[in-house]
Amino acid sequence: MRPLRPYAEPHATGVCLGLVLLACFVLTGQGLGASGAFASVASGVVGAVSPETAAHSAYFRSYLQDGSPWTAWLVVEIIGVLVGAAASAALAGRMRPTFVRAVRPSGGRLFAGVAGGILMGVGAALARGCTSGLALSGGALLSVGAWIFMVALFLAGFLAAPLVRRLWP
Known part of the structure; x- marks a missing residue:
């Protein structure tokens, strides 16, 4: 290899x-x-x-x-x-x-990753676009909605990080 x-x-x-x-x-x-x-x-x-x-x-x-x-x-x-x-x-x-930072079968990391992905998918449907479509394309076009989305995305990430941090040593 x-x-x-x-x-x-x-x-x-x-x-x-x-x-x-x-x-x-x-x-x-x-x-x-x-x-x-x-x-x-x-x-x-x-x-x-x-x-x-x-x-x-x-x-x-x-x-x-x-x-x-x-x-x-x-x-x-x-x-x-x-x-x-x-x-x-x-x-x-x-x-x-492979999994990044291999998931233990008894741990909640895989669940947290899947749940986060599902939440992002639901959010993309509600927002009528995904992170790449809204943040990249919309942000490049100076769309107000895209910039509000990016601020909300980063704010939610910073607020959620301490809650899920215990899953990743």
Whole structure:
């Protein structure tokens, strides 16, 4: 097994992410996001399994009216993210599946991580966008809602950190 290469320097990575966002705006006219991809895929599945349900739901119709949900920009973007992440992990010698700070079966870390992910998903649905869509794309466009979201996100993170800190030694 090859030795692990160090992670990328965070400041340089942030600059690169900003350049990717700029390239997305210039080349596609759209920003980055993720939650819309999952909604598009879910709408496509519902449309394939139960077309009458999709036809009677304004939510699903909104994703199905612009053509195939499988070729929506955000779905293609997420496929690219998965391919890029796999390539990056392979190049860095980090393809072995693992938990960061290995989860003990009796511990609550896995539960806390899953619960946090579910809460973020619910929050993304309520906010009509995910962290990447609201914070990155909306923030770059100077959207007031995006900046309010970012302040609330950081505030919630700072307030919740002491509560969950005991799960990570």
